[in-house]
Amino acid sequence: MAKRSIKKEPIVSVSFGKVLRTYNGMLRGFRWPFVLCMLVAGLAATIGVFTPWFHKAIFDLLVQSEPSTQVVDKALRVVFWFAIFLLTQFVVWRTSGFITAWAIPSASKRLHASSFAYLIRHSYRFFTNQFAGSLVRQMNRFIDSFLELHELVQWEFLPLFISMVGASVSLSLRNRWLGIILITWMIFYLVVNYGLARWKLKYDEQKSIADSAMVGALSDGITNSLNIKFFSAYNGEEKRYAESVGTFVRWWRFNWNLSEAIMAIQVFFYIVLEIGIVYYAVRVWGSGLLTVGDLALIQGFILQMIGKLWDFGRNVRRLFELSAQASEMVAILETPHEVKDIPGAKPLRIERGAITFHDVSFHYQKERGIIRGFHLSVRTGEKVALVGPSGAGKSTVTKLLLRLFDLTGGSIQIDGQDISSVTLESLWRNVSYVPQDPILFHRSLKENIRYGKPNATEYEMIAAAKKARCHEFISSLPHGYETFVGERGVKLSGGERQRVAIARAILKNAPILVLDEATSSLDSESELLIQQSLAELMKGKTVIAIAHRLSTIMKMDRIVVMHNGKIIEMGTHDELLKEVGTYQRLWNIQAGGFI
Structure with missing residues (x-):
């Protein structure tokens, strides 16, 4: 692996603790079902600790006594109580399962609702920088990771902890050094496995990032299927997707090999424990300090612990894998909303519908200005059209009015109310928007x-x-x-x-209407009918319309010509045609049949 170069993606910097705190915060007020699940599961695991003691009792009876009816009766009584313990454990485990079957779907519902509510409130800019398919994948993995994390704790880590305590206490009661050997070995084993899992986490995160990139590439290709056909780009897109799959597979294979290496270390630890503790137990038995039943007790606890600890190594690795999978969505949930209501924001109250752009400036990046020193007042009920070449900033102006972005400078007011100080939902309720x-x-x-x-x-x-x-x-x-x-x-x-x-x-x-090339996709006959309908719709409303086809805005009250984020001409259709300028040039081009 060291010889092969893998392109590294930025690692999502979210700790396992942050993942847990995020889940905890989202499920606030709904913790008692999980506490109950853990208590019942803990009781079932505690009952299981006594199983090797029954084995000891039976072996001691059979080894130390000659076969007789009395001995058989005693052994059968032990078997009877053993059966009672097993049935009790079965009932308690199933009770825990039924409680979990109610709690987990309810928690999943909460996580789905909370995640969607926060995600959908991110800004327009956020969604333009994300693949929809990747966001869906990240949200689903975040919720699935919680479900699996809960299962790991309830069904694996909690029973393991109780078994470790039970085994250590039980062996210490028979021989102090047996207990010390087991406790020392378990602590060393757990620390090593935890350290290896933490070390492997960064590679799990890279695998998770590569997986999201692969899904994003797939989503992008499916969304643009027609472009791929019309540009005969099958080979190029297949190669592009294959590259993203190849990156994911390399990280997958590398992680798999790491897991196999860690598993080999685990097996070595088990061999050392099995040989060491059995060797010591046999030596102590030879001194007459342990019975054959004690050997059965020791072997029972060893097998019990090896079974659970074998899963521990894999489960710890899985724990961090789940953390890595959830971390991308946690990062999104921890990212503040770019555009949001300010504290104390009040609902927008429309009385007239007058709009004022005062010295508005906006840029997407510091080096790329879009709108500079933009001034425009739209009177109540006035119909204003924005025209100009592509990239002039027309659509950006409407997006700023809808507060899809916050301004870099200046202000936008509706009936004297700064839109940055009113609630977003009240703003959007009062504006009808028809995009291109x-x-x-x-x-x-x-x-x-x-x-x-x-x-x-x-x-x-x-x-x-x-x-x-x-x-x-x-x-x-x-x-x-x-x-x-x-x-x-x-x-x-x-x-x-x-x-x-x-x-x-x-x-x-709504009292304010924004039309962004609203008739651009219509044929001539439909456009004529729609123009008549829009004329009715626009009555009594303040209208800002962006138009490419100038014939659609001839009857507007005012036409604003933009270039490089500024207003360069303004007037009615007839007034602008009399001036030698951009509008006249655009009109002559379209009238000449070029568009």
């Missing part, structure tokens, strides 16, 4: 349209669909409004998705 490429939920058309107003009546929903000119095509579908649209709405055409998104905005009926 709307994404729909993989739900029915009815659910997607009603997303704008969940409590809308059937009549209101259909009325909105008619205004958006999508009722006709929906009615022609076999299942009508109950039709599922596919992931991201892929079962619909671009124009159909756009019209459904417009219907959703119409139903929401």
